[in-house]
Amino acid sequence: MGIFNSKEESEIPESFDKEGIKKGLHLLGTVNPPSIEDNPSKIDNNKFNENCALESHLKEITVKEPDFLNKTLIRIAENIERYLSDELNINDSKNYRKAYPLQENSTFRYGVLTEVNKNQTYDDYQIEEYLKKNGKLENLKKVLRGFSVYEFNDDNLKCISQYKQVELNEISIGIKNGKFTPFAPEVDYDITNCLKISWWVYILNNNEVMALPGTGQGIIFNKLQEMRDFSDLSNLENYALNDNEESLKNFYNWEESVKLLGKTWAYCGGEVDGELIPINDFFDMVAVNKKEDNNEDNNEDNNEDNNEDNNEDNKEDNENMDSN
Numbered sequence: 305m306g307i308f309n310s311k312e313e314s315e316i317p318e319s320f321d322k323e324g325i326k327k328g329l330h331l332l333g334t335v336n337p338p339s340i341e342d343n344p345s346k347i348d349n350n351k352f353n354e355n356c357a358l359e360s361h362l363k364e365i366t367v368k369e370p371d372f373l374n375k376t377l378i379r380i381a382e383n384i385e386r387y388l389s390d391e392l393n394i395n396d397s398k399n400y401r402k403a404y405p406l407q408e409n410s411t412f413r414y415g416v417l418t419e420v421n422k423n424q425t426y427d428d429y430q431i432e433e434y435l436k437k438n439g440k441l442e443n444l445k446k447v448l449r450g451f452s453v454y455e456f457n458d459d460n461l462k463c464i465s466q467y468k469q470v471e472l473n474e475i476s477i478g479i480k481n482g483k484f485t486p487f488a489p490e491v492d493y494d495i496t497n498c499l500k501i502s503w504w505v506y507i508l509n510n511n512e513v514m515a516l517p518g519t520g521q522g523i524i525f526n527k528l529q530e531m532r533d534f535s536d537l538s539n540l541e542n543y544a545l546n547d548n549e550e551s552l553k554n555f556y557n558w559e560e561s562v563k564l565l566g567k568t569w570a571y572c573g574g575e576v577d578g579e580l581i582p583i584n585d586f587f588d589m590v591a592v593n594k595k596e597d598n599n600e601d602n603n604e605d606n607n608e609d610n611n612e613d614n615n616e617d618n619k620e621d622n623e624n625m626d627s628n
Contacts, residue, residue, distance in 0.1 A: 316579060319592040325544035332479045333578015335487040335571060338464055339363035340495075344373035347517070351378055353436045357519035358501065364464040364522065365499070372460055377501070379407060380452060381515040384417075384505055388448075388513045400448065403505075410454040410461075413498065413525050417450030417505065433516040434506045448505035455525060456497045463522030465494040466571040472562070475570045476580035477537075484537040486570035487580060493573035498525040540590065552593055559587055 316331055317324035344367045347354045367373055383405035387393055393403070400417035420430055430447055431439075456462070470488040478487050502518035536558035542551040562568045568583075581589070 316581070318589070320540070320586070320589040321592050322544045322547075324589070324592075325540050329479065329482065329484070329541065331579070332477065332484075333576060333580055334478045334480055334485075335489050335574040335580070336577050337361070337364055337466060337571075338493055338573040338575075340366045340462075340464060342366045342368075344461075345370040348374045348378065351381065352516055353433055355436075356433060356517055358517050361520055364466075365461065366463070367461050368459065376407065376410070376454070376461075377517055380405060380501070380503075381517070384503070384515040385513040388505065388507060389511060391511060394446070394507060394511065400450070404452045407454060409458065410456045412452070413455050414453040415450065417448050417503070420447050420449045430504070431506075433504045433518065434514065437514065437516070439506065439514070443508045443510075444506060445509045445511075446507040448507070449503070450505070451500055451502045453498055453500045453523065453525060456499065459497070461499060462495055462497050463499055464573070465496040465498075465522035465524050466573055467521070467523065467569060468494065468572060469567050470570045470572065471567045472583055475568065475583040477583055477586045478576075478578070478580040480571070484540060486537070486568060486583060487574070487576075488570040488572045489574050489576050489580075491570075491572040494522075494524055496522045496524050498523050543593070555590070556594070559590075563587075 315327075317327050320328055340363070343362045344365055346362070347356055347359050362373075365373065384403040387403040388400075393399070397419060401415045403417060404412055404415040406412055420426070424444065426444075426447060430449070431441070431444070434444070434447075435441075468491075470486075470491050474488045474491050475486045476489075477484055479485060480487075499520060500523045501520040504516050504518055506514040506516070508514070536555060539551040539555040539558070542548045543555065
């Protein structure tokens with residue numbers, strides 16, 4: 305089995321049954337993202353959180369002026385806060401995306417902003433940025449989640465875009481943020497002037513608004529509508545961790561479509577750290593679950609056949625007894 309190595313090999317399972325999938329999530333390697341020069345200044349800690357997820361991607365961004373990204377983020381955040389501080393706008397959820405401003409030195413390309421968990425029960429990651437700013441849960445009225453895409457002019461900002469469709473023979477599976485992820489470390493990444501920034505927007509009971517950036521990445525904008533996440537791969541995790549058979553079927557449907565197309569989305573470039581499994585080998589390793597399903601189906605069929613045979617035998621015996 306072809307596996308990329310940059311460290312001493314660990315005990316990768318020979319097959320990915322349920323237990324193998326769980327082990328693989330802890331044992332497979334990753335690919336550290338590539339970097340470029342002339343990076344932006346650290347995220348402004350007065351307005352935002354300097355340790356937000358976007359901070360870890362600054363080495364993938366290049367700017368003419370170090371403060372350019374912070375100035376851009378502050379303008380976007382202040383416009384969101386100003387727009388949503390009007391109660392009429394807070395209650396007009398269909399037009400939340402209007403909160404994203406038009407900007408100097410850039411063109412607004414796309415934006416989404418929607419309310420999460422209207423029952424006000426939030427997961428830790430949904431309120432993490434708010435709590436870092438010493439926010440109190442009892443003051444929260446709404447939480448909005450979204451992203452903006454801006455195209456920057458005059459080379460003011462450029463960034464690495466790793467994410468694109470790649471032939472299967474170039475792809476290997478590793479781990480990113482604790483999840484199975486397709487990587488293509490030998491395929492060149494792109495350079496783009498489009499930056500996608502995710503946003504957390506917290507609306508308080510007094511209608512004060514706090515807009516904080518989450519993560520960010522470079523994208524090729526004309527491919528935005530075609531981009532897919534890796535939820536199909538996460539079906540394997542749901543199958544293994546939650547014993548969800550429907551998730552396994554969803555994964556196999558995705559596998560079939562990917563093989564038919566001959567390519568899928570992957571993160572390109574970067575430096576391999578640990579062990580990756582070529583995607584076709586990965587598919588073979590997961591196929592053990594198909595055999596288990598088939599065995600269960602066969603057992604059910606056999607049981608049904610046996611029951612039918614027994615019923616017929618009993619019927620014949622009864623008929624013979626009646627004739628006697």
